[in-house]
Amino acid sequence: MTHQFTQAVLLIVTTLFPIINPPAGALIILSMERGASDRDMAELARRIAINGFVILLVSLLVGAYVLSFFGISEAVLRVAGGLVIAMAGWGLLQSPTDEGAAPSQNAGHAESLRARAFYPLTLPITVGPGSIAVAIALGTGAPRLGLQPIHLAGVIAALLLLCGNIYLCVRFAARAAHLLGKTGTQIAMRLFAFVLFCIGVQLSWLGVSELIGSLHLHEAEAVLASHSKLP
Template sequence: MLHAVNAFLLGFPALFSIVNPISGALIFRGVTGNRPPEARAAIARQVALYSLCVMMVALWAGSYILAFFGITLAALRVAGGLVVALSGWHLLNAPERREARKQEEAAPAEGADDIALFPLTIPITTGPGTISVAVTLGAGRPPLFAGLGWFFLGMTAAALAMTVVIWLTYHYADRLATLMGPHGTRTVTRLAAFLLMCIGVQILIAGVDDVLGPLLAARVPARA
């Protein structure tokens, strides 16, 4: 059970930081502002479900897809840690620039009939950053008889919890925007970015340890 809790405490903050549902809800509000409340509620549910599918596929199939191309777990952790840490760093220093880019991506689709999958789910809610984080998290799974079941339970619970958060923030986007205001949104975005950068560094450390650990262990007996 402790393994499941640890997996959840690792997965949920990482997903929350990269998804950033609060800023996403403000974009959702702007894109769907000309639609009736019933339609907006339906779109919010669709975005949440699509986001769950993206996260689950990336969590549990992404590493196998990479393995098919001969990419090792250590390489995935090093690359994924760098991507996540740099993403957090850029967002920490310029959150407004990233959100403005998302607004530009959403703008051409304002008159489309179906905007739930594109662009509201991909790339605005669960884009390349979320996919890379989910793949990296899933790649850190333990062996079959070393807590894999608990790890699967904890990470799946993190994805489900993230789905609920996405649905709630998008469904109540109007109230959220009024409650937080621009200053509050920027503050939450920066806090999430710092947490994301820390998680990326931790993943990077694990990858470097996977690479250097066996080499250092092999040299110690040789010197002895």
Template sequence: MPTFLQLLFLVPLTLLPIINPVGVAPIVINAAGGNDRVLKRLSRQVAVNGWVVIMASMLVGTYVLDMFGISLPVVRVGGGLLVAYSAWVMLTRNETDDVQTAVAESANTDLSEAEIVRRSFFPITFPLTTGPGSIAAAIALGAQLPRSPLPYLMGAGVAAIGAAITAAVVYLVYRNGGRLLMRMGEVGTLVMMRLMAFVLLCIGIQILWTGWADLNHLPL
């Protein structure tokens, strides 16, 4: 029981600093097009997607990587490239593009659930929310689960609760953080987006560099 309780709190305490939902909140509001109702639905869907990614990583991540012969450093390199590319697009996009995007998104605020799901997964859920860092951490947490059938099921249930707590925190931050950014106005949000894009670029490069450094220490 102490091991299961430790796992319950270990999942959110390990993943939330890596996910950093506060840093991704400006991207969520931009994807919502400034519409509060869409923001609520998008935040909920990203939280659901994130829970699925975390659980899949913890339960089957190790087996999938072994099956395809993919190492965690390679996952970090690929994910770092995706994060850096997404941040670079945000940094180099001009004001005209922002206006056109806002107009295009606000023209259709009655999005279907299928459209919300499509918009929420890439790049908001992956790689910005549950990126290579959080996936690698989730795989490492999953490797600590007992291998006996009954303890494994109990550990998986506790891990699912911990992942649900993590997803709930992500939802609350995206939902309320987005509303706060809405009050900042278009200029304030644009400035915040540029600053966070630079931070995301640095994060992507750091993830890429960490994976590259790990690869240099692994045998080919």
């Protein structure tokens, strides 16, 4: 049982951590929330970590069934998600380099903060279609005899480790930016924004390639079927 628990934790963490990349995501979030107070960053970190935990847990446990219910293929998920990520990265590349003004303190600020914490800061910036697709693929490899309690415990422990890292990176992103300095932070943010744009394009291309490949496969099957009917 301990072996199954450890195997589930290591598999999920080592597979998803490089894709999510919390340190890079934290700097991107910081660039999108210029002028946010320390209290706002703490609130964002908490909400993003919770949102990410829920999204990944649902993707691991029932993601494949949800996509099947709505008739959405993983290829389409990659195309749509890649476009969203690419647009977010392009928007960051085009954003001004100067620091924003202090955050608004009006009555709608808290509500706006909660809305941004889910979209786009959690989905797709932190937990994007790439990590969701991988989580769905990992979920399909769950024990064939049904989800065992020890496997579920491993999944939860792994996601707690991942989302704990997300929380710490977002929470202390401003301190990391302070260590890098203003110029270093701007360089890192532009670099990560470009990488984010490239990831979006790559995801979309992978999805398009899969769709084209499946189309060609269907055409070949149709040709073979028509030939088999010939006398």
